[in-house]
Amino acid sequence: MEIPFAESWKIKMVEPITKSTREQREEWIKEVGYNVFGLRSDQVYIDCLTDSGTGAMSDRQWAAMMTGDESYAGARSFFELKDAIEKITGFKYVIPTHQGRAAENVLFSALVKEGDYVPGNSHFDTTKGHIEFRKAHAVDCTIDDAKDTQKELPFKGNVDPKKLEKVIQEHGDKVPFVIMTITNNTAGGEPVSMANLREVRRICDKYGKRVIFDSARFAENAYFIKTREDGYADKTIKEICREMFALADGMTMSAKKDGLVNMGGFIATRWEDWYEAAKAFVIPFEGYLTYGGMNGRDMAALAVGLIENTEFDNLHTRIHQLTLLASLLDEYGVPYQRPVGGHAIFIDALKVLPQIPKEEFPAQTLTIELYKEAGIRGCEIGFLLADRDPETRQNRFDGNDFVRLCIPRRVYTDNHIRVIAAALKNVYDRRDEIKRGMEIVWEAELMRHFTVRLKPAAE
Numbered sequence: 211m212e213i214p215f216a217e218s219w220k221i222k223m224v225e226p227i228t229k230s231t232r233e234q235r236e237e238w239i240k241e242v243g244y245n246v247f248g249l250r251s252d253q254v255y256i257d258c259l260t261d262s263g264t265g266a267m268s269d270r271q272w273a274a275m276m277t278g279d280e281s282y283a284g285a286r287s288f289f290e291l292k293d294a295i296e297k298i299t300g301f302k303y304v305i306p307t308h309q310g311r312a313a314e315n316v317l318f319s320a321l322v323k324e325g326d327y328v329p330g331n332s333h334f335d336t337t338k339g340h341i342e343f344r345k346a347h348a349v350d351c352t353i354d355d356a357k358d359t360q361k362e363l364p365f366k367g368n369v370d371p372k373k374l375e376k377v378i379q380e381h382g383d384k385v386p387f388v389i390m391t392i393t394n395n396t397a398g399g400e401p402v403s404m405a406n407l408r409e410v411r412r413i414c415d416k417y418g419k420r421v422i423f424d425s426a427r428f429a430e431n432a433y434f435i436k437t438r439e440d441g442y443a444d445k446t447i448k449e450i451c452r453e454m455f456a457l458a459d460g461m462t463m464s465a466k467k468d469g470l471v472n473m474g475g476f477i478a479t480r481w482e483d484w485y486e487a488a489k490a491f492v493i494p495f496e497g498y499l500t501y502g503g504m505n506g507r508d509m510a511a512l513a514v515g516l517i518e519n520t521e522f523d524n525l526h527t528r529i530h531q532l533t534l535l536a537s538l539l540d541e542y543g544v545p546y547q548r549p550v551g552g553h554a555i556f557i558d559a560l561k562v563l564p565q566i567p568k569e570e571f572p573a574q575t576l577t578i579e580l581y582k583e584a585g586i587r588g589c590e591i592g593f594l595l596a597d598r599d600p601e602t603r604q605n606r607f608d609g610n611d612f613v614r615l616c617i618p619r620r621v622y623t624d625n626h627i628r629v630i631a632a633a634l635k636n637v638y639d640r641r642d643e644i645k646r647g648m649e650i651v652w653e654a655e656l657m658r659h660f661t662v663r664l665k666p667a668a669e
């Protein structure tokens with residue numbers, strides 16, 4: 211008999227989680243205005259809100275915490291972190307920051323000017339925010355196929371080289387760099403192929419542009435290159451990472467994702483001029499050069515996390531949970547963004563609840579139903595998140611309407627994954643009974659999804 215797949219770790223410490231009844235959950239979700247961000251974590255059984263900073267550290271990372279050097283300047287832990295980053299990326303200049311958006315803030319303060327254009331593949335919200343805050347433009351050059359949720363492509367996070375070249379040709383000197391997000395979070399955690407990264411490098415070399423990788427999930431991206439792209443099956447994840455980063459000039463990193471820590475981030479680059487320019491901003495915004503917003507102990511744990519998460523078994527255990535969830539949803543017929551990506555599954559709410567008008571937020575309705583069903587907290591990545599058009603104040607209904615279910619790293623077992631799938635099946639099977647969606651009672655002008663209050667739409 212074939213030996214079944216199992217986790218590449220065992221559990222040394224546990225954290226109890228609380229079950230509740232449907233009646234309790236109906237009461238709780240009503241109290242918080244039908245917004246899952248308002249729930250207390252003890253009101254949640256399985257928390258799939260995000261994979262950011264929610265992972266479990268290993269015994270080795272906890273041990274490294276005890277060795278943290280809290281010296282203000284020149285801490286040993288900084289040099290451990292710098293060595294780990296250099297080993298994986300080849301970048302020798304490293305600036306720690308308190309999280310990914312802080313890395314963006316520091317680096318973009320040095321590089322992005324009013325009127326600039328920054329092309330890339332689906333910029334992450336905070337990345338876009340930091341570009342637009344500086345009155346510059348983030349231009350999304352992702353391949354068109356990424357919008358078709360049912361199309362199976364191995365590298366749906368890729369940039370369209372034609373779109374990219376056109377932006378560079380049109381805006382020339384106004385393009386400070388190109389940013390590639392690996393994996394492409396916004397498109398569904400979809401990977402970018404080595405061939406595409408190489409093509410981006412070729413175009414940028416042609417026009418004398420530099421490339422930044424927004425690297426929050428670079429290790430997952432390397433896993434997909436190994437398992438999906440010709441010629442990489444026999445390479446190690448670390449070899450693939452070196453090859454990917456050889457195609458970039460620098461990176462911003464949210465260590466809360468593939469760094470396997472709960473808080474942290476950094477900038478790394480091969481260029482002294484970028485390092486010198488960023489230095490001027492890290493000191494006032496984050497802290498001195500060798501800690502920039504992180505504790506010594508946190509840098510020590512991150513150094514270990516980066517090495518651990520560029521091991522195949524660790525990544526394989528994680529991605530296996532996503533593949534398991536996807537295969538169960540296939541069995542139950544629940545439609546999602548295909549193929550499943552590296553950190554989350556995105557349920558296509560417009561296909562599940564076609565009877566709910568867009569004005570009543572189908573994905574938010576489905577998010578609430580899933581919470582009531584089994585205490586699972588997902589997150590709407592759809593019409594609420596899209597906010598209103600700043601000029602017309604109309605809702606933006608042109609994008610996808612997803613329920614995103616993120617899987618935290620090394621936190622839940624395959625049994626929890628089966629619970630998530632079963633709850634989705636139950637909601638899916640009674641989808642025709644869901645007649646009405648939600649309506650907004652109160653909303654903030656920007657980023658309304660965090661604080662919006664809703665009620666069931668009137669019959």
Ligand SMILES: *Cc1c(COP(=O)(O)O)cnc(C)c1O
Pocket residue numbers: 262309310311312334336337391395424426427463464465466467474475
């Ligand atoms: C999370 C994330 C960021 C921002 O990082 P924070 O640590 O949340 O500040 C930037 N880019 C991508 C792709 C991310 O997933």
